Amino acid sequence: MAASRLSRSLMRRYGRWPPMGPNAAEAPVCSRGAAGPSSAGQDKPRTVDDLPHVSFLELLYRMVFQGFYNRLHELQIYEKQRYGPIYRDGLQSVSVNTPKLLEEVMRNDGKFPQRGDMSAWKEYRDLRGFGYGPFTEEGEKWRNLRAVLNKRMLHPKDSAQYHGVIDDVVAAFIKRIRFLRRCSPTGDLVTNVANELYHFSLEGIAAILFETRVGCLEKEIPASTADLISSIAQMFENNMAVFVTPKWSRGLLPYWGRYIAGWEGIFSFAKALIDKKLEVIQQRVDNNHDVEGEYLTYLLSNTQMSMKDVYGSITELLLAGMDTTSNTLTWTLHLLSKYPETQERLHGEVSALAPADRAPSAAEVTRMQYLRAVVKEALRMYPVVPMNARIIAEKNVTIGGYQFAKKTPFMFCHYAITHDEDTFPEPFTFKPERWLRDGRERPHPFASIPFGFGVRSCVGRRIAEMEMHLVLVAIVRQFEIKPDPAMGELKSINRTVLIPDRPLNLHFVDRSRGDAD
Numbered sequence: 294m295a296a297s298r299l300s301r302s303l304m305r306r307y308g309r310w311p312p313m314g315p316n317a318a319e320a321p322v323c324s325r326g327a328a329g330p331s332s333a334g335q336d337k338p339r340t341v342d343d344l345p346h347v348s349f350l351e352l353l354y355r356m357v358f359q360g361f362y363n364r365l366h367e368l369q370i371y372e373k374q375r376y377g378p379i380y381r382d383g384l385q386s387v388s389v390n391t392p393k394l395l396e397e398v399m400r401n402d403g404k405f406p407q408r409g410d411m412s413a414w415k416e417y418r419d420l421r422g423f424g425y426g427p428f429t430e431e432g433e434k435w436r437n438l439r440a441v442l443n444k445r446m447l448h449p450k451d452s453a454q455y456h457g458v459i460d461d462v463v464a465a466f467i468k469r470i471r472f473l474r475r476c477s478p479t480g481d482l483v484t485n486v487a488n489e490l491y492h493f494s495l496e497g498i499a500a501i502l503f504e505t506r507v508g509c510l511e512k513e514i515p516a517s518t519a520d521l522i523s524s525i526a527q528m529f530e531n532n533m534a535v536f537v538t539p540k541w542s543r544g545l546l547p548y549w550g551r552y553i554a555g556w557e558g559i560f561s562f563a564k565a566l567i568d569k570k571l572e573v574i575q576q577r578v579d580n581n582h583d584v585e586g587e588y589l590t591y592l593l594s595n596t597q598m599s600m601k602d603v604y605g606s607i608t609e610l611l612l613a614g615m616d617t618t619s620n621t622l623t624w625t626l627h628l629l630s631k632y633p634e635t636q637e638r639l640h641g642e643v644s645a646l647a648p649a650d651r652a653p654s655a656a657e658v659t660r661m662q663y664l665r666a667v668v669k670e671a672l673r674m675y676p677v678v679p680m681n682a683r684i685i686a687e688k689n690v691t692i693g694g695y696q697f698a699k700k701t702p703f704m705f706c707h708y709a710i711t712h713d714e715d716t717f718p719e720p721f722t723f724k725p726e727r728w729l730r731d732g733r734e735r736p737h738p739f740a741s742i743p744f745g746f747g748v749r750s751c752v753g754r755r756i757a758e759m760e761m762h763l764v765l766v767a768i769v770r771q772f773e774i775k776p777d778p779a780m781g782e783l784k785s786i787n788r789t790v791l792i793p794d795r796p797l798n799l800h801f802v803d804r805s806r807g808d809a810d
């Protein structure tokens with residue numbers, strides 16, 4: 294396949310939430326352009342051509358021979374050291390890696406911000422007649438969709454209404470942790486904690502979206518849920534190959550068929566649950582009973598949403614809400630196990646502010662400033678979405694003193710930004726205190742924006758925070774989390790979201806011997 298096609302395809306692939314990682318030997322350098330603003334002609338305005346730039350071959354070399362393929366987040370730091378705060382990357386996007394430049398780009402978001410081309414996701418929906426969801430929709434239609442989806446989700450008070458649902462999921466998760474530790478040789482070890490948290494996140498988001506439980510935390514996972522999990526894995530495993538291979542090869546290579554089969558499994562799971570809910574609603578209407586319910590009921594009764602839109606949106610919300618939340622929790626527990634003093638301080642706060650006999654209310658969680666700082670700091674150290682992007686489609690813009698034509702793709706190097714020593718002294722040290730509002734100087738508002746910014750920012754933020762806070766309160770209250778010395782050093786790798794490079798095993802040591810397993 295021609296390098297140019299691969300380059301274009303990667304650009305498309307990474308145009309949404311592109312991945313990124315340091316060190317390693319020097320690559321052959323063929324970057325041209327100015328390293329700083331002064332090198333362009335004195336009178337001429339500086340443009341994209343004046344930027345330092347990375348060629349596609351350099352990128353390829355770094356990915357393949359320097360081992361950055363899985364560590365593209367660390368490549369951000371490497372390239373920042375080499376090319377400075379703004380440069381043209383190997384996929385012809387303009388990469389920015391300081392809070393100030395990030396702010397400049399994001400404040401230029403138009404009415405309908407774009408992240409990049411989602412054509413392969415759209416193709417499946419077109420093939421089967423499903424609508425586009427918040428990721429795939431664009432323009433006016435996207436704005437209308439978000440206007441409906443935001444309600445009952447985006448505001449903190451919206452997430453509070455799902456507290457009861459998530460409390461039940463948290464209780465089931467703790468029960469499962471107790472079961473797993475009981476089965477371990479030491480009586481307190483849980484292996485592959487990320488996998489357990491993935492099940493927790495899926496159960497949680499499904500409980501909210503479908504208003505039903507899907508059995509992820511049972512001893513035996515129901516077949517339909519197990520099929521969903523493997524379908525999601527199959528779709529993502531083949532996603533990249535579908536993007537980089539030409540359409541004519543689809544009948545010859547296995548990727549397209551597997552990719553489509555993955556989507557079939559995901560959509561058929563979502564469709565079955567949505568249709569079931571619709572039936573229940575219909576029966577209630579037929580019997581003249583009131584229709585009460587939460588998110589899905591709200592969407593189904595919203596006249597602006599067609600059925601095909603509901604299928605498309607619910608499916609994309611489901612996909613967006615799993616890996617992100619579960620990996621953030623994984624990194625948080627890993628960090629707490631490595632920093633026992635931080636964990637003790639958190640335990641102190643939870644013991645003081647959470648009632649002993651029930652899960653805390655939304656207002657009680659809001660008062661847990663240290664808990665919130667712990668999650669914020671975990672997201673700084675491991676921004677699960679380490680890269681993001683924008684195409685400023687509607688106007689020409691000036692960023693960092695350079696002029697860019699409209700439709701220029703910008704890449705946000707979030708990992709490099711959240712690990713910048715000037716903004717965050719000791720950037721590789723876990724210090725939740727950085728985020729406390731106790732009179733200290735706060736970091737730049739764009740120094741860590743794990744949920745994005747503006748009208749196209751994460752619609753599930755409040756739900757995700759609520760889920761993470763509630764489960765952390767329950768864990769920290771009951772267990773002391775200790776590392777498993779046999780595990781070795783855990784590193785992050787980039788699979789669109791930042792994930793651990795090996796299964797995380799942790800000891801969940803009971804704080805109160807009285808708790809029954």
Ligand code: HEM
Pocket residue numbers: 408427428439498609610611613614615617618621677678681682743744745746747748749750751752753754756757
């Ligand atoms: C720790 C958890 C999460 C993190 C760190 C996260 C992060 C993000 C980020 C960085 C974006 C892109 C924002 C931008 O471009 O400005 C995004 C978009 C999105 N997120 Fe999340 N997310 C999380 C959880 C969730 C959950 C639980 C849901 C579903 C309920 C969700 C649904 C979405 C959707 C639908 C979009 C696309 C919005 C659009 O394009 O209009 N996310 N998320």
